[in-house]
Amino acid sequence: MIKIDIQSKAYGSLPVLGKVGFDIEAGDCVAVLGPSGIGKTTLLRIASGLDTVFEGQVSRPDRLSMVFQEPTLLPWRTAGENLKLIVGLDDEEVDQALKRVGLDGKADHLPDQLSLGQRRRLALARAFAAKPDFLVMDEPYASLDKALSGEMIELTRDLLRETQVATLLVTHSEIEAEALATRVLHLQGHPALLSNAPG
Numbered sequence: 001m002i003k004i005d006i007q008s009k010a011y012g013s014l015p016v017l018g019k020v021g022f023d024i025e026a027g028d029c030v031a032v033l034g035p036s037g038i039g040k041t042t043l044l045r046i047a048s049g050l051d052t053v054f055e056g057q058v059s060r061p062d063r064l065s066m067v068f069q070e071p072t073l074l075p076w077r078t079a080g081e082n083l084k085l086i087v088g089l090d091d092e093e094v095d096q097a098l099k100r101v102g103l104d105g106k107a108d109h110l111p112d113q114l115s116l117g118q119r120r121r122l123a124l125a126r127a128f129a130a131k132p133d134f135l136v137m138d139e140p141y142a143s144l145d146k147a148l149s150g151e152m153i154e155l156t157r158d159l160l161r162e163t164q165v166a167t168l169l170v171t172h173s174e175i176e177a178e179a180l181a182t183r184v185l186h187l188q189g190h191p192a193l194l195s196n197a198p199g
């Protein structure tokens, strides 16, 4: 369904990725692990079409949702409007989507009136409400404490199981990768290549 076939990627004279290729099918969650600066975000930007300057080919469906480390919400719009305006849900669908992520009754709250954990739940609700065929997550729970990241991982795992959306997750966290991924890939070296062994 999603085919990533990168031959090489450089920023100017800095080679970042070598030959990196893998497929993601519906129901798969592929986690890419690797140290800081190895090229994880670069790979994710290429996979999602944000970066088209590379050697190789990527095929992906049009319906794509992204979840970033910082929840990207419209701060001047309520939780409900963040779902309505961006994804086009009606009132009833908004209520259901908020309930699914534990935000019942919060439709009229502005993002500022939500806790960080609640904002992340809203960002997650929005990503899934778009009914994507491809979900891309970049360090989605990096700055959260252990309890909150545990809760978010559990919620994400349930949503992935329910929707079976093909997912690419880029993370530093082995715990996140183990909990969510059906397959874990490691990037290593300069330029980076995939290896299936940790390190």
Ligand SMILES: Nc1ncnc2c1ncn2[C@@H]1O[C@H](COP(=O)(O)OP(=O)(O)OP(=O)(O)O)[C@@H](O)[C@H]1O
Residues within 6 Å of the ligand: 011, 014, 016, 034, 035, 036, 037, 038, 039, 040, 041, 042, 043, 172
């Ligand atoms: N727009 C850019 N222009 C030039 N160099 C860049 C650009 N973006 C990233 N790089 C370089 O490419 C390399 C890989 O960066 P990338 O952000 O993909 O790493 P990462 O594995 O996601 O790191 P982190 O885990 O710290 O977010 C780094 O050396 C970085 O400095």
